[in-house]
Amino acid sequence: MPRTDAGISQKTISVLGATGSVGDSTLDIIASSPERYKAHALTANSNVEKLAKVAIETGATFAAVANETLYGALKQALAGTGIESGAGPSAVEDAASMPADIVVGAIVGAAGIRPTMAALRAGNQVALANKEALVCAGDLVMAEAARSGQPILPVDSEHSAIFQIFDQDNRNQIEDVTITASGGPFRTWDKEAIEQASPEQALNHPNWTMGAKVTIDSASLMNKGLEVIEAHHLYQLPASKLSVVVHPQSIIHGLVTYSDGSMLAHLGAADMRIPVAHCLAWPDRAPADTRRISLIDIAKLTFEAPDVERFPCLRLALEALEAGGSLPNIMNAANEIAVAAFLERKIMFGGIPKIVEGTMKHFIKTGDIKDAGSISDVLAMDAAARRVATDIQDMVQ
Structure with a gap:
């Protein structure tokens, strides 16, 4: 260096x-x-x-x-x-x-x-x-x-937040890790309207500027499900110690609750340069020309429970984590196929969870969800799941 x-x-x-x-x-x-x-x-x-x-x-x-x-x-x-x-x-x-x-x-x-x-x-x-x-x-x-x-x-802003407040030396005293979600553009929409949403509507994120795939995942809350699975691996925590809360302002990005009742939260602007700057400077901190927040200007922070009825992709991701094995991989492959089909206007927004759930059920039924022993196994399962998801896509509107 x-x-x-x-x-x-x-x-x-x-x-x-x-x-x-x-x-x-x-x-x-x-x-x-x-x-x-x-x-x-x-x-x-x-x-x-x-x-x-x-x-x-x-x-x-x-x-x-x-x-x-x-x-x-x-x-x-x-x-x-x-x-x-x-x-x-x-x-x-x-x-x-x-x-x-x-x-x-x-x-x-x-x-x-x-x-x-x-x-x-x-x-x-x-x-x-x-x-x-x-x-x-x-x-x-x-x-x-x-x-x-x-x-x-x-x-990721959420995992960067948790990384900064997660006490590795006292991990056995951690009761819960909470990942926040903005709720996306459809937070207040009813289920029927969400299912009929257009790509333009789904890409209109209220807080973040991201690539198309991540933005669609944010609209479906699949992004939050993926982040829960990430957290399981990054912090070696069971699903029972991981939770999601909808926080429309996107100011608090993650929280860690400890056994003494303390809850630590990480706050920051919706600016991806902040977690990037943290990573590049780690283990030190360095000045960065990133956005700052003012608590006075923000004035109010609100929180809601996620609605897995209106946003079934979150439910599916959590079910994949609980089942384990290759099911998260299968779920992800199906979601990538479904999101691409939605962006190409081949399916409606409501077709995304239908393709994901149909693909997951196919592999659960065949019993082919065992752990992967190598990256080659992972990619082979990814390819197999994409084939099944593509077949299901042809039957979904």
């Missing part, structure tokens, strides 16, 4: 998923503190133009695009810059494996599983925004993190 002229140790940061919303937040923090951080390897799925642009702007040393057919376009966009390039899933894993002080895992979906494991196996510190790595392969990922001797740093 080199030191700058100011005497500050400069960290090298690789960003997997550099062209998405979390990637934007990460690169913003890097650009605002060049004395502290330097971009190293950057990856994207297919947005070559933006990937090349940010690689050049940040002085990255390597850029890779997951779509291997776009290698020529990336190489041409980087010609004369001295930035090395690659393409295909293996190139993304190569980027994750390159020695770096922190690898930010911000790839959306199950595509982030192998790169996350590659980063951990290389001994890199991982700051994880990719929920699916833990939802689909949590036991395997956490075992690899344990072997590396470094904790996974959570980038």
Whole structure:
């Protein structure tokens, strides 16, 4: 870790998923503190133009695009810059494996599983925004993190909040961990209206600016179910010690209740740069040009119980966690298929939980929900669940 002229140790940061919303937040923090951080390897799925642009702007040393057919376009966009390039899933894993002080895992979906494991196996510190790595392969990922001797740093605002108030030395005295949810754009809608919602309505999140997949998951509350499963793995807690509360203001992001009755809460603005800044500076803290909150201006914080009748995706995620084995992986794969179909207007919003539940029931009936022994097993089950979900999608409106 080199030191700058100011005497500050400069960290090298690789960003997997550099062209998405979390990637934007990460690169913003890097650009605002060049004395502290330097971009190293950057990856994207297919947005070559933006990937090349940010690689050049940040002085990255390597850029890779997951779509291997776009290698020529990336190489041409980087010609004369001295930035090395690659393409295909293996190139993304190569980027994750390159020695770096922190690898930010911000790839959306199950595509982030192998790169996350590659980063951990290389001994890199991982700051994880990719929920699916833990939802689909949590036991395997956490075992690899344990072997590396470094904790996974959570980038999600909720898990970053919990990480900061979770007393690891007194974990046996923790009674409950509460994850907050904004409630999304449909918080006050009735069930029938929610089921008929359009993509435009579902993408209109009241508090956060995120990518399309995460925004749809927030609208269905599936995002909160995924986060509960994440918390189970990150903090090694049973489902009975994990809860969800709807908090429309998105000021409190997580709470931890202890056996003496103390409840600790983490507060912050709805600004993804805050948890990113925490991860990049960890175990220290560093100045960051992020949004601040004023309790006087906020004036009032409210809370509600989540409604799993109107938002069945949350129920399904919790049921998958309770059942264990490969069911969370199956549930996630079906949800990815369903969300893509909704965004392509092939199904109504109410079709998302129907596809997820139908896929889960199929594998429960066949009894094929055993624990995965390897990442290959995880990805094979993911593929099988996607096939079943696609078949069910054709029967759902």
